[in-house]
Amino acid sequence: MKQLSFVLLCSLCVSSLWAQSTAKGYVYEDTNGNNKKDKKEKGIANVAVSNGVQVVLTNEKGEYQLPVGDDNILFVVKPSGYKIALDANNLPKYYYIHKPNGSPTLKYAGVAPTGPLPASVDFALTPYQEDENFTALVFGDPQPYTPEDVENFTKGIIGEVEGIKNVSFGLTLGDLVGDNLDLHAAYRDAVKKVGIPWYNLMGNHDMNYDATTDAHADEAFEAHFGPANYSFNYGKAHFIILDDILHPDPRDGKGYWGGFRKEQLDFVENDLKLVPKEHLIVLAFHIPLYTDGESFRLEDRQRLFDILKDFPHTLSLSAHTHYQQQNFYTKSDGWLQEKPHHEYNAGTTSGDWYSGEYNEQGVPASTMRDGTPKGYIFLSLQGNQYTIDYKVAGKPKEYQIDIFAPNVVPIERNTTAKVYANFFMGSKNDLVEYRIDQLPWKAMNYVEEFDPHFLSLLNRWDTTETLMRGRRPSNAVKSKHLWTTGFPSGLTEGTHTIEIRAKDMFGRTFTQTKTYRIEKTPR
CATH class of the missing domain: 2.60.40.10 (Immunoglobulins)
Structure with a gap:
């Protein structure tokens, strides 16, 4: 009897450990819009779910399972033809943060302890008539350092696009704020006025600089915006959002360097295994993929290029520089296709960091150092093809x-x-x-x-x-x-x-x- 009890106890221990290390749940059709899986709501098959590295598809019942550790964010990869519920800030609710012990103690707070993993981590989707021809609104570097900068951003940029029509979603290419991470909430409050779903990626000025490992440099960002690495589909386009800042710089343990951790590129590789080759792959990150190894770790760029070699339709979006340029990567740069890879290094909404004389809008003109006026971007997609328009703030769209x-x-x-x-x-x-x-x-x-x-x-x-x-x-x-x-x-x-x-x-x-x-x- 004692031996049987011991075996049962060990079995329970193993089961308990397995439950703590495996997340499971459903991706389901939220018919009543309450963001909670009710008994009559059916699961959705063949939807991708990720823990930030592995990517799995739901089964015919909409079920998935994924391993998790003590610092994971689970997220659903929004499929085309569905929409995700928004929170009060117009941020899509596509993820679940699993940090039982919370973030490490840092100058700017991260995530509070989330407690034990729920028995089921479910993701709600709603069917949506999604046009393959659509437009996204893109911001480069709002980067306010002070509340006055937030006001200038709100007045000079947000005021111009507030309530915009015929735009499917927005995306900011990093540096949401300028080192003062307490301003993340003020940035979020400003952008929600645009009135459309909004995605964000992390810039070097959004980091917890006192973090001692790169994996913890995004704790405050995660608390406000969710995962720093994720993906979603819209029409015939697949968007991959990545944190490409290595902090501390692995070369000397100080500052930062452009690049990716191995597990980030593992995520990209696993993610793209489930994406049709004919779709447009849009990669978005903060630091451009410069040919200059001093700015970006070239072996990381090469592995990214290797992963993309069988996708003929690609585009990269970056910001960071506070000037504007079109970068084209060819075989001499390690790109493995005949057609060059286009990276649009976008102008910024803060321009030259809110400098210069005040204009007719009552905000700094902030022309960038290469002569590009500050502004924002319309990314228009037609199936797997794209066009990009730069809109100068405060000027007619024809001013190019x-x-x-x-x-x-x-x-x-x-x-x-x-x-x-x-x-x-x-x-x-x-x-x-x-x-x-x-x-x-x-x-x-x-x-x-x-x-x-x-x-x-x-x-x-x-x-x-x-x-x-x-x-x-x-x-x-x-x-x-x-x-x-x-x-x-x-x-x-x-x-x-x-x-x-x-x-x-x-x-x-x-x-x-x-x-x-x-x-x-x-x-």
Whole structure:
């Protein structure tokens, strides 16, 4: 009898340990919208669920099982044709945090102890007519350091898109705040006013910098926004959201470095095994995949490229730099397909960190160091194809080119001044042309120089006799979307029009005009 009791006790111990290390539950159709699985609500088969590394599909009853440790976030990978309930902040409720002991003690609080794992961790979905042609709203780096910055973000950006229509969801590409993680709640309060489902990813200024391991650098982010690595589907697009900041930097134990932990790339590999090859794969992370190994760990980028080699339709979105550029990765960079991989390194909603003179909106103009005005992005998808539009805050959507040229030149002699065109979404692969009045179009020359308009803004700060309101902009960086030509000669006295046209990577043409005068020099 004693031996039988011992065997039973051991069996119970093993069962108890198994229950503590295995999460199970249902993905179900929430017919009454109460976000709770009721008896009559049926499970949904073939839906992906993950613990952040492994990814499994639900069975015919909608059931899943996954191993968990003491620091896991379980989440459902939203399938196309379904929507997820939102919380009071318009954040999708797609995850369950399992931290029985809570987050470690850090300067900025993480997750409180969640207690024992529930007997069933269930995820609610609701059928939804999802169009394969849709638009997402994308923000780069709001990055407020102070409550005043939050007000400028709210007034200068949120006020312009609040209540926006015909946009399916939003995504912020990291640096939701600027090191003061107490402002995460204020950022969240601002963005919920847009009125659409909103996804977030972590930036280097959203981290718990006092964390001693990279796995714990996202504790405050998780408390406010959920997992730092996750995925979801919409139409024929599969979005993968990743934290690509290694902190502490494994090279010296200080600061941070761009890259991924092994288990993050394991998640990407496991996740993509369940995604159709013909779907568009949209990767979103904060630090761009630079070819410069000082900025990004190249072996991590290579493994990511290896995982993507059989997916012909891909796009990466990044931010972080506070300027704008189009990066194209080819075989020389380790990309394994003939067609280059496009990474859009997006301009930011904070621009040049809320610097510069105050504009007509009553907020800092905050033009970025490459001459790109601050703004936000519309990512439009048509099946597995995409287009990207950059919207300058406070300007008409047609404003895509800034022209810098003299306002008046002398008729008696040629000027050495030049015409510059900053095509905000351009790259060196694009064609940019100019004409004066209705003369024939001529190609402009692509250059990588400081944007002269931005330099003129800096000069105002550096030559003023009285202090100006606000903060001086940062020093200029060379623009990756700038074209120039010599000023035309031989025209008559009077007013003339410079017209610029640019054709982007998606085959669309944009134009901008500026007038100038030719006059006699005063005697």
